[in-house]
Amino acid sequence: MVSWNSLLGVHARNADLDEVLALFELMPEKNLVSWNSLLSACARTGEIQVAMQVFESMAQWDLFSWNTMLAAFAQQGALEQANYLFKNIPERDRVSWNSMLTLHTESGHVDQAKNLFEEMPQHDLVTWTCMLVVNTQRGLVDDAKSVWMSMPEWDLISCTTIMCAYVSDGELKEARRIFDQLPQRDTVSQSAMISAYAQSGHLEDAKLLLNEMPLQNLICWNEILAATAQEGRVQRARQMFEEMPHHD
RNA sequence: AAGAACUUUGGAU
Numbered sequence: 001m002v003s004w005n006s007l008l009g010v011h012a013r014n015a016d017l018d019e020v021l022a023l024f025e026l027m028p029e030k031n032l033v034s035w036n037s038l039l040s041a042c043a044r045t046g047e048i049q050v051a052m053q054v055f056e057s058m059a060q061w062d063l064f065s066w067n068t069m070l071a072a073f074a075q076q077g078a079l080e081q082a083n084y085l086f087k088n089i090p091e092r093d094r095v096s097w098n099s100m101l102t103l104h105t106e107s108g109h110v111d112q113a114k115n116l117f118e119e120m121p122q123h124d125l126v127t128w129t130c131m132l133v134v135n136t137q138r139g140l141v142d143d144a145k146s147v148w149m150s151m152p153e154w155d156l157i158s159c160t161t162i163m164c165a166y167v168s169d170g171e172l173k174e175a176r177r178i179f180d181q182l183p184q185r186d187t188v189s190q191s192a193m194i195s196a197y198a199q200s201g202h203l204e205d206a207k208l209l210l211n212e213m214p215l216q217n218l219i220c221w222n223e224i225l226a227a228t229a230q231e232g233r234v235q236r237a238r239q240m241f242e243e244m245p246h247h248d
Numbered sequence: 249a250a251g252a253a254c255u256u257u258g259g260a261u
Contacts, residue, residue, distance in 0.1 A: 001254085036254095039255085064255050065255090093256095125258075130257090162259095189260075190260085191260045191261075195261070196260090219261050220260090
């Protein structure tokens with residue numbers, strides 16, 4: 001059962017709803033985790049109607065189920081439905097609160113995000129990072145910086161987020177300073193820095209970083225190709241495209 | 249608040 005669920009989880013994470021449905025049919029028995037994975041697959045593919053049907057046909061729910069449904073509404077910006085569910089579920093945890101916060105984050109509603117932040121019983125790294133994002137999205141980089149100063153702790157994701165705030169403010173050198181001081185680097189932080197260089201016309205810096213990167217991905221290559229083509233060097237871009245490695 | 253598998257929330261496009 002656990003192995004079936006693991007498999008379901010992989011496909012759910014890949015947003016491969018067809019595969020999840022097929023596996024779901026094949027499974028000899030299903031438990032709440034299986035149902036939650038199905039729900040999550042619907043949410044990830046944006047099939048909100050299907051998600052609601054699945055949710056309603058479930059025999060029981062737990063925090064995972066409620067939180068998945070909340071996240072689905074949040075991702076769609078479905079404020080009314082998210083609020084209604086949030087008010088009516090028997091229990092809420094940090095994930096539930098944070099999911100409600102992401103709803104305001106994605107729509108850039110700083111004031112509503114702040115209000116919710118005040119109401120929240122606890123603030124964790126996800127909460128704080130949402131506040132960084134919503135301020136940055138609104139161009140309120142100074143506010144994002146003060147949020148940053150108020151944070152009790154930081155991790156790679158929050159560091160990458162504040163780095164992007166500097167980028168969006170045009171402070172590339174400061175962003176690079178943060179990048180160099182990151183606790184670790186992963187594909188997202190590297191891609192973010194490369195994109196920043198590529199999009200601001202610093203093609204050489206972008207390429208330099210790409211060559212140092214142990215984990216190259218398509219996003220970085222696309223950014224650099226686009227920047228090269230932008231410079232009018234279409235031939236060169238085509239040539240690079242052909243030299244591109246084929247991993248992921 | 250010992251160690252123990254599968255599902256939910258934050259960052260690059």
